[in-house]
Amino acid sequence: MVLSVGQPIDRYASSCGYCSPPGERSKTDSSRTAAALNALQLSPEVYQKMINRGWRRSGRFCYKPHLRSSCCPLYTIKLDVLSFKPSKHHKKIVNRWNRFIQHGDDASTGKQKGKDNARFDLRSSIHASEFRDGQDQVFAHRFEKYQTGIHHDNTTPQGFRNFLVVTPLHQEHIPYLSPQSNHLPTHYGSYHWCYRLDGKLIAISVIDILPECISSVYFMYDKDYEAYSLGKLSALKENILAHELHTAGVPFLKYLYLGCYYVHSCQKMRYKGEYHPSYLCDPESFEWYPLATCAELLSQHRYACFSRPERSLRGDPGPELVQDFEWSDPQEPEERALEHISVISEVDGSQISVITANACLFLLHRGARSGSCFEHHISALISDLRSYSHSIHEFRDFLYDLITN
Numbered sequence: 001m002v003l004s005v006g007q008p009i010d011r012y013a014s015s016c017g018y019c020s021p022p023g024e025r026s027k028t029d030s031s032r033t034a035a036a037l038n039a040l041q042l043s044p045e046v047y048q049k050m051i052n053r054g055w056r057r058s059g060r061f062c063y064k065p066h067l068r069s070s071c072c073p074l075y076t077i078k079l080d081v082l083s084f085k086p087s088k089h090h091k092k093i094v095n096r097w098n099r100f101i102q103h104g105d106d107a108s109t110g111k112q113k114g115k116d117n118a119r120f121d122l123r124s125s126i127h128a129s130e131f132r133d134g135q136d137q138v139f140a141h142r143f144e145k146y147q148t149g150i151h152h153d154n155t156t157p158q159g160f161r162n163f164l165v166v167t168p169l170h171q172e173h174i175p176y177l178s179p180q181s182n183h184l185p186t187h188y189g190s191y192h193w194c195y196r197l198d199g200k201l202i203a204i205s206v207i208d209i210l211p212e213c214i215s216s217v218y219f220m221y222d223k224d225y226e227a228y229s230l231g232k233l234s235a236l237k238e239n240i241l242a243h244e245l246h247t248a249g250v251p252f253l254k255y256l257y258l259g260c261y262y263v264h265s266c267q268k269m270r271y272k273g274e275y276h277p278s279y280l281c282d283p284e285s286f287e288w289y290p291l292a293t294c295a296e297l298l299s300q301h302r303y304a305c306f307s308r309p310e311r312s313l314r315g316d317p318g319p320e321l322v323q324d325f326e327w328s329d330p331q332e333p334e335e336r337a338l339e340h341i342s343v344i345s346e347v348d349g350s351q352i353s354v355i356t357a358n359a360c361l362f363l364l365h366r367g368a369r370s371g372s373c374f375e376h377h378i379s380a381l382i383s384d385l386r387s388y389s390h391s392i393h394e395f396r397d398f399l400y401d402l403i404t405n
């Protein structure tokens, strides 16, 4: 069994990039997280459970947005790849790209009108312009070009590494039920899917392959090819890869989690709703609801709760809601949930001792009551290992946040 190891980070608020003009961020810290974690190692199974409860990762950094108190709630969205039907627009994108690769046709000329729908098979069409050439290599300057050209951000090669290369996901063998096809990946984990044209890297898609889905982490492309909608093309390719993995004998892998989140309040991010049938994760029950049935609630509220519509909220989060987020005690988890979490209690050279979270909290509370030095001892270790937690209460709160979220 692969242990998943994480270092706690306190809940925090940050500025938002969805409700400001392009390239700008909100003036106030109006986007809030419910919990965050610096993951040292995650098994694909544990990370799958996390993203099914609204978490995402950026490098090793994992976070779960607090939708109720954020200006632009971020909903996890997944596409059912087995039932996916490409739209006319999607077919056009694939055909245009294939024509460009095979015949050098320019995107701007709009040739071959009307032929895009004739006998279209997404699976064969999507592979038509591909070839595979060995090891993936990522070039930071491509990313810099993308970030400065498209997002107007300044970045560094180190920032690129931390954001898009480093991963906490442990590579685990995919247990195919049938003989594995050569071009399919052998392991769950993080991949860079590189798009090259005549040897030149023109786009990179960062994806995680997990037991139930392909989760797209990030996509970046060369601005020279903007006219070919490479972001949408990559989503179609990832959809086909998920479909192929399922067909090759990974029965539970049936979904594509579209990059990051669905943001209904941001017109630019609504394109994720173009893929049908897709589902949104309910922010309170973590059940999945068809996007089509969520539309009305989303358009009438800032915060939409699909499982309990009466809990939906209109208008920006007021001071009460923000205060509630900042000062509320975290929900106490069930005892059995704590049994699955271990806390490092002692480090002696290369020996690391762990105890269950239950035992840890029990000892901490007993220590606090009797005034023994145990409290001091364990909190010293905790603050060594967990630089963001300085007291028992903070540590307990963090643990509760993490487990109940």
Ligand SMILES: [Zn+2]
Binding pocket: 016, 017, 018, 019, 020, 026, 030, 031, 071, 072
């Ligand atoms: Zn916002």
